[in-house]
Amino acid sequence: MSTLALPELANIPFVSADQLQPPAGLPTGVRVLDDFLLWRGLPQGDLSLLQGAPGTGATSLWIRIVQGVHSQNKWAAWINGDTQLFPAHLNNYKINLKKLLVVKEPKDQEQLFWLLQELITSALFEVIGCNLKDMFLKNHQLQKLKRLCRLHKVALVFVNQKASKFVNPLFSLMIHFQRDFITIQRALHRPTPFNMAGSMIHANFMHQFKNTARKLLS
Amino acid sequence: MRTLCINLKTPQESSSAEAFLLLSPRVQFRFPHFIFVDITTTQHLLGGELGCLEKALEIAGKFSADASAAIADTAPAAQMLAKWRPSHVSLRGKEQESFKGLGLDALKDLEGLSPWAQKKPVEHMIDFFHTLGVHGLEDVLNFRLNSLRERWGDFGVLLWNRLHSQDAQIISPLVPRDPLVGYGYLDDPIGSAPLLMARMKVHLDTLFARLLGLSRHAQRLDVVLHCEYSDKRYSLSIEPVSPTRDQNLFEDLLFKKLEQQVLENPIREFEISLFDVPEKIQQLDFFEPRDSSEDRWRRLISFAKQSQCEMGFLQMEASHFPEQSFRLVTDWPEDFNPRDLVERQDQALQIKSVYAKGLAESPRPSLLLEKPQPLSAAEVQKLRFVSSLPSERIESAWWQISVQDLKNRDYYFALSHQGQLLWVFKDRINSQVYLHGYFD
Numbered sequence: 001m002s003t004l005a006l007p008e009l010a011n012i013p014f015v016s017a018d019q020l021q022p023p024a025g026l027p028t029g030v031r032v033l034d035d036f037l038l039w040r041g042l043p044q045g046d047l048s049l050l051q052g053a054p055g056t057g058a059t060s061l062w063i064r065i066v067q068g069v070h071s072q073n074k075w076a077a078w079i080n081g082d083t084q085l086f087p088a089h090l091n092n093y094k095i096n097l098k099k100l101l102v103v104k105e106p107k108d109q110e111q112l113f114w115l116l117q118e119l120i121t122s123a124l125f126e127v128i129g130c131n132l133k134d135m136f137l138k139n140h141q142l143q144k145l146k147r148l149c150r151l152h153k154v155a156l157v158f159v160n161q162k163a164s165k166f167v168n169p170l171f172s173l174m175i176h177f178q179r180d181f182i183t184i185q186r187a188l189h190r191p192t193p194f195n196m197a198g199s200m201i202h203a204n205f206m207h208q209f210k211n212t213a214r215k216l217l218s
Numbered sequence: 219m220r221t222l223c224i225n226l227k228t229p230q231e232s233s234s235a236e237a238f239l240l241l242s243p244r245v246q247f248r249f250p251h252f253i254f255v256d257i258t259t260t261q262h263l264l265g266g267e268l269g270c271l272e273k274a275l276e277i278a279g280k281f282s283a284d285a286s287a288a289i290a291d292t293a294p295a296a297q298m299l300a301k302w303r304p305s306h307v308s309l310r311g312k313e314q315e316s317f318k319g320l321g322l323d324a325l326k327d328l329e330g331l332s333p334w335a336q337k338k339p340v341e342h343m344i345d346f347f348h349t350l351g352v353h354g355l356e357d358v359l360n361f362r363l364n365s366l367r368e369r370w371g372d373f374g375v376l377l378w379n380r381l382h383s384q385d386a387q388i389i390s391p392l393v394p395r396d397p398l399v400g401y402g403y404l405d406d407p408i409g410s411a412p413l414l415m416a417r418m419k420v421h422l423d424t425l426f427a428r429l430l431g432l433s434r435h436a437q438r439l440d441v442v443l444h445c446e447y448s449d450k451r452y453s454l455s456i457e458p459v460s461p462t463r464d465q466n467l468f469e470d471l472l473f474k475k476l477e478q479q480v481l482e483n484p485i486r487e488f489e490i491s492l493f494d495v496p497e498k499i500q501q502l503d504f505f506e507p508r509d510s511s512e513d514r515w516r517r518l519i520s521f522a523k524q525s526q527c528e529m530g531f532l533q534m535e536a537s538h539f540p541e542q543s544f545r546l547v548t549d550w551p552e553d554f555n556p557r558d559l560v561e562r563q564d565q566a567l568q569i570k571s572v573y574a575k576g577l578a579e580s581p582r583p584s585l586l587l588e589k590p591q592p593l594s595a596a597e598v599q600k601l602r603f604v605s606s607l608p609s610e611r612i613e614s615a616w617w618q619i620s621v622q623d624l625k626n627r628d629y630y631f632a633l634s635h636q637g638q639l640l641w642v643f644k645d646r647i648n649s650q651v652y653l654h655g656y657f658d
Contacts, residue, residue, distance in 0.1 A: 053636050053637075053638050054585060054638060054656040054658050055585075055634065055637075055638030055639050055640055055656035055657055055658050056636075056637060056638055056658065057658060058658060059584045059585055059656075059658035060584060060658060063584060075511070082587070082588070083585035083586060083587055083588075083655070083656065083658075084585065084586050084587075084588060085532070085584065085585065085586075086540070086544070086582055086583055086584060086585065086586040086655065087532040087534050087543075087544045088534070088540070088543060088544075088577065088580070088582035089582040089583060089584045090532070090584075091534070091554075092579075092582065097531055097532050097533075097534070097551050098531060098550055098551060100531065100532065101515060101518075101529065101530070101531065102529070102530065102531065102532055102546060103522065103527065103528070103529045104527065104528040104529070104546065106527060107526070107527070111525065111527060114525070115522070115527060118518060118521060118522070119518070122514050122515070122517075122518050123514070124511060124514050124515055124518070131585075178637060179637035179638070179639070180637060
């Protein structure tokens with residue numbers, strides 16, 4: 001009977017904690033969120049899902065990521081749903097409109113899938129945001145997109161306006177927005193669900209109301 | 219004079235000479251497949267005569283698989299060397315040295331721009347030299363002009379002149395006149411897109427090579443496919459967002475269109491027309507990165523446009539109405555400067571006011587509805603308005619009051635019972651509340 005020879009403990013090449021590096025991610029700029037997540041931000045080369053009714057802050061998080069991407073002089077893309085991205089708002093966040101490609105609402109799910117593939121394989125964009133409206137992609141389509149994202153190192157962020165409690169394992173990160181608080185439903189290698197105060201993401205947004213010329217808030 | 223001769227070896231159309239305009243403006247085509255280029259004054263631009271030769275062979279590769287070329291002082295010698303000594307560059311002023319080792323058959327190719335009227339006198343001459351025991355071309359050089367004139371008259375003089383670089387054939391500048399069109403007739407009709415594409419590619423190669431030679435850009439490509447079993451024809455039109463010379467882009471777009479067609483009735487013949495526009499002159503900054511990201515996004519936008527999907531950059535416009543304050547453009551958006559322009563000249567001060575400048579700092583939602591959505595009274599009751607006074611008012615002139623245009627608006631921030639922060643406005647004519655955006 002043969003015995004399995006285990007290597008001596010001294011011969012095993014251990015890696016010290018300093019040498020460990022988190023997988024690639026795009027920082028959101030929200031410190032609590034970045035510290036919590038494995039990727040120190042949203043996963044690059046993977047799928048993320050931000051869900052919540054419109055007006056609860058999902059797009060703001062995506063815009064914050066684009067801010068970081070643009071500061072590195074890289075590109076981002078956005079696919080509109082029934083609502084469109086408003087450039088006056090983006091200007092307040094110093095988003096470079098020359099590095100943000102915007103796509104009008106696709107006709108159907110098939111066109112959306114085709115568009116996403118083209119955008120990912122163009123290897124132009126660091127992050128692609130997509131407002132899903134009520135067109136949700138099928139699992140095999142998501143699998144294909146995930147494979148393409150891995151290959152081209154693109155962070156694909158879906159923004160879904162109809163929140164679902166079902167946790168799809170194809171998304172490495174799922175966040176549910178409820179304005180007052182934010183629930184991280186799924187994040188790889190992290191204990192979930194995890195709740196955060198909504199003001200952490202919206203704090204930056206309130207300056208618009210504090211404009212002295214308008215004095216809506218004292 | 220230095221002449222480059224390209225022997226394409228397969229019969230070509232005279233328009234193929236346009237592709238060689240990259241080498242020099244003095245280009246001439248000679249039936250059936252010779253191109254003569256005067257490179258005396260332009261060779262230094264392409265890295266010398268060898269550089270010219272390489273470039274010429276590269277272009278010729280698009281027309282013929284086994285093209286050959288050579289450079290000599292005169293056109294006849296260049297043509298002869300292109301056939302018998304491919305890729306040879308003769309010494310300047312001593313092209314006769316390159317004739318060493320060539321047989322008498324090479325005399326048949328000593329033609330240049332004006333071919334021999336008949337081949338028979340040349341063949342007769344070769345036979346005669348053979349009877350004299352002369353078998354090499356360099357031995358013919360020893361014959362005197364008078365000897366050849368006595369035996370063969372003017373023909374002998376012409377031969378002597380061509381052998382001794384005395385027959386100066388001037389190559390005139392080429393004026394392109396032919397339209398950029400291609401036509402193909404398929405002996406076996408084709409009903410499969412990839413096969414059809416392969417047959418059209420040959421024509422596209424030559425068309426784009428001509429386009430490059432003419433320094434033009436293609437704006438549109440029209441393809442007409444004629445069916446075999448009926449008069450049916452397919453018309454395909456390819457138009458990228460901006461004129462380009464990117465052949466791959468046109469091919470990809472064309473292939474995508476071809477794939478969408480049902481080719482049950484196979485294709486017998488096709489016509490290709492290319493619509494060209496002048497080249498845009500671009501001054502590149504020395505330090506500007508030469509990456510092709512611009513090509514990539516132009517390509518992406520062209521693809522999207524073909525599949526009826528609008529894509530582009532957000533261009534801000536000066537308008538008080540939020541839905542009119544931006545649009546999608548397919549080119550780089552211009553910077554929107556929301557500040558007044560103040561010009562000072564000595565004591566004078568001129569202010570050029572910018573419309574809608576105050577809106578730049580106003581709070582704006584991240585998502586805007588394409589059309590304001592009217593809210594029912596019950597829905598309005600559920601909303602909690604952040605302030606009783608409007609944050610903004612849009613008012614139009616008194617003579618423009620109408621309900622349809624929604625030109626009199628009072629904007630408010632409101633919270634829904636789900637915690638959504640909304641941007642709503644009240645129409646001041648009929649007091650109807652509309653939802654216009656989300657602070658998402």
